[in-house]
Structure formats: C-alpha cells, structure tokens
Amino acid sequence: MEKLTERLRLREFTRNDVGAVAEFRKDPRYLEFYYRPPYTREECVRFVEKCIAWSGENPRTRFHLAITDRAGEVLFGNCGVRKESIETLRGDVGYELSPAYWGNGYATEAVRAMLDFGFADLELHEIEARCVAANKRSVRLLHRLGFEATERMQPGQCRDEFTDRMLPERRVFLLSRDQWIHSMSGLNA
Numbered sequence: 030m031e032k033l034t035e036r037l038r039l040r041e042f043t044r045n046d047v048g049a050v051a052e053f054r055k056d057p058r059y060l061e062f063y064y065r066p067p068y069t070r071e072e073c074v075r076f077v078e079k080c081i082a083w084s085g086e087n088p089r090t091r092f093h094l095a096i097t098d099r100a101g102e103v104l105f106g107n108c109g110v111r112k113e114s115i116e117t118l119r120g121d122v123g124y125e126l127s128p129a130y131w132g133n134g135y136a137t138e139a140v141r142a143m144l145d146f147g148f149a150d151l152e153l154h155e156i157e158a159r160c161v162a163a164n165k166r167s168v169r170l171l172h173r174l175g176f177e178a179t180e181r182m183q184p185g186q187c188r189d190e191f192t193d194r195m196l197p198e199r200r201v202f203l204l205s206r207d208q209w210i211h212s213m214s215g216l217n218a
C-alpha cells in the first residue's frame with residue numbers, strides 16, 4: 030500500500046529502514062514522553078519486521094507505513110491505522126516523527142491521509158488515539174485533526190505493545206466519522 034500527499038509518500042517499510050528508525054529513536058527529544066531508555070537496534074528491527082509482517086496479512090487489519098519524502102527515500106517517521114478484527118468499526122491511529130522533521134506539519138499531513146483511509150476504505154465509524162497527557166505536541170496534533178479527549182488512563186493501565194513496559198498517564202482521544210466529514214467540509218469550504 031502507498032499513499033501520496035502534497036509533500037509526502039507513505040509507503041510500506043523495508044528492512045533498509047531500520048537504521049533511520051534506530052537513529053531517531055535514541056534522540057532524547059523523541060524519548061521525552063516514553064520514560065524509557067533509548068530503543069536498542071534489536072527493538073527497532075522487531076518494530077520494522079512487525080510492520081512488514083502486517084503488510085502481508087490477508088485479510089489485512091493493520092496498516093503501519095513509513096512517512097518519507099515524495100521520492101520515498103528520506104524517512105521522516107511512521108504512522109498507521111489498525112483495527113482489532115475485520116468486523117469491528119472502531120480503529121486506532123499511531124504516529125511518530127524524527128525530531129529533525131518536527132514543526133513542519135508532516136505528521137498532521139500523514140495522519141490525515143491515514144484517517145481518510147480508515148474512514149473511507151476501512152469504513153470505520155470511529156478512530157481512537159492514545160497519547161501521553163503531557164505530550165503537548167501530540168495533543169495539539171490530535172486537536173488539529175478534530176479529535177476530542179475522552180477518559181484519562183492512569184499510569185500502570187497500559188503497556189507498550191513492542192516492549193511490554195508500563196506507560197505513564199495517557200489520554201484517550203476519539204474522532205467519529207461524522208466529525209471527520211464535518212471537518213473535511215470545513216477544509217474544502
């Protein structure tokens with residue numbers, strides 16, 4: 030799967046991407062809200078392998094793509110939409126950027142494309158995002174895209190899916206299909 034936006038190419042991961050992922054996942058700015066040591070290269074290999082494995086699922090429920098420049102060469106980060114089962118109408122979204130590319134609207138542009146995909150192609154009715162409450166950049170991104178904050182999750186309620194470590198307090202944000210269509214009509218007006 031591949032998506033082109035105005036400035037980006039969202040494409041499947043390849044094993045060649047491991048180095049670029051490992052490079053930014055050791056940056057202290059990236060790690061600020063993960064409360065954990067820098068990711069090891071092995072953890073980054075496992076992450077990339079998992080994304081590649083998801084791309085081969087049939088039927089596919091998890092779509093986690095590399096965010097790159099339009100040529101598909103420079104890796105800025107990653108984002109994706111997934112759902113628990115084929116039948117469910119609820120999905121969730123995740124995203125991250127190398128700090129070298131923060132402040133340009135790339136994550137907003139990439140996540141917007143994945144939300145379009147989630148609502149239009151996967152026919153989801155609702156998309157959830159979970160975010161560390163203190164992660165203001167991420168909270169701003171979600172508000173920019175029309176998400177609304179719902180319940181708080183206390184520390185210890187959730188674990189990082191790749192490392193199984195406990196995570197700090199997080200907020201759950203939701204965006205319904207109706208809110209998304211409404212915000213799209215505002216953008217096009």
Ligand SMILES: CC(C)(COP(=O)(O)OP(=O)(O)OC[C@H]1O[C@@H](n2cnc3c(N)ncnc32)[C@H](O)[C@@H]1OP(=O)(O)O)[C@@H](O)C(=O)NCCC(=O)NCCS
Pocket residue numbers: 058059060062124125126127130131132133134135136137138159160161164166167169170
């Ligand atoms: C969360 C994260 C992706 C946000 O990165 P970001 O660069 O702030 O997000 P965007 O790429 O959408 O850029 C938005 C910023 O660029 C600015 N910007 C510049 N040009 C823009 C454009 N054309 N369109 C939109 N925003 C633009 C915006 O004003 C905004 O800055 P502000 O928040 O200070 O107002 C990033 O901080 C990150 O990867 N953090 C580590 C991992 C993480 O926390 N992931 C989320 C887990 S829930």
